[in-house]
Amino acid sequence: MVGVAAMEMNEVWKTFLSNPVPFCGGFLSGLLRLDVKQDPLRSWLESQGLRVEEPPPSGRSNGPQSISIE
Template sequence: MFIEELSPIFKELVHHPVSFLGGLVSGALRLNLADDPVKTWLDQHLSSCSTTSTPGVQNGKASGPQQISID
């Protein structure tokens, strides 16, 4: 039973070891992710790992509010 509760942790460790260990170290050192050195590194890392698709646009239509006119 105890192993079943820890299995999601082990799955994340196996699939994303660098991210998992980075989160573990930042939590142990109580680093604030909004502080400048950590924030700039995260921004650079996330921009290099981003996908080519534009978020919020599906099938050529934006997912945000749209303006309509009623006659």
């Protein structure tokens, strides 16, 4: 079990060292519980050239649905 945890931490460090600014930004936005669909994070992502997708219309969802059987 210790080997698996060490491998996972190794991957985290590899990601951090290869892209420190995006990694820290994502980590900080997660800590602050920022929503990517709201400003200021959304406008910053769009200025960086990233597209934030809109949620599907609320009329029908792809999730579980209730049915009645007679």
